[in-house]
Amino acid sequence: MKNIALIGCGAIGSSVLELLSGDTRLQVGWILVPEITPAVRETAARLASQAQLLQALPGDAVPDLLVECAGHAAIEEHVLPALTRGIPAVIASIGALSAPGMAERVQAAAEAGKTQAQLLSGAIGGIDALAAARVGGLETVVYTGRKPPKAWSGTPAEQVCDLDGLTEAFCIFEGSAREAAQLYPKNANVAATLSLAGLGLDKTMVRLFADPGVHENVHQVEARGAFGAMELTMRGKPLAANPKTSALTVYSVVRSVLNNVAPLAI
């Protein structure tokens, strides 16, 4: 049985617990959160009653897999130390790797621990195709992210437009994937994922829209290179608990965890 440490118990984490509970091939032995709130206690009691609720992984704890679905800060706080100790990790907050030197530090920590960090596809598809296309050489990768105005609340979008008053789509950001991921840590992880699979954080062009005309989180990718061309549109249903986050992100985490215990992985 695989013993898992879950980092974060918010919209993604609690839905992941819901989908994994009852699977006898694994158990969630640790849930790490900044504060053990009554809501976290209730979720854990219902879905992972054996889990220890803590702020940090104890030095003598050795999970088989660390699953990060917490936010950018969790990479420095939890993922790097775990990798260094040889604990493999799957990462949802991929935008964290846009900080100067962070991608290299994740790689170095995994190398030091002789283990691996896996970057999840999260809310986007086509990462397999893009990463394969990179081998032959990519010319352009352009990503357009479009979410309802409320998904941009509490972000720098509030400084460039009146989110509540929008009557048509408004471009809140245009620039590199690196800048997008830094400015929008809870909304542009997809931009970072696409760029790490493809042309890199500085050459992947990104446009972000607050759009009162959409009810889903719409992700569009256009890529061109030696392989040919790719056009992809995802219309992700947002999670009720967090409109910034698409439900597919949860399914991507669950897929990755189950691939770790399944005899046939896909």
Ligand SMILES: NC(=O)C1=CN([C@@H]2O[C@H](COP(=O)(O)OP(=O)(O)OC[C@H]3O[C@@H](n4cnc5c(N)ncnc54)[C@H](OP(=O)(O)O)[C@@H]3O)[C@@H](O)[C@H]2O)C=CC1
């Ligand atoms: N790759 C992708 O496609 C996507 C990636 N994401 C990433 O996933 C993250 C989580 O999303 P979501 O679940 O919707 O967000 P929520 O805000 O609903 O939940 C975040 C959870 O993580 C906890 N948390 C915050 N900081 C830390 C930390 N440093 N260490 C441990 N736990 C922490 C929070 O605790 P508390 O409430 O006490 O702060 C909360 O339990 C996003 O911030 C984003 O980085 C999200 C969507 C798509």
Ligand SMILES: O=C([O-])CC(=O)C(=O)O
């Ligand atoms: O969940 C989504 O649709 C995408 C998202 O928030 C991100 O890229 O950070």
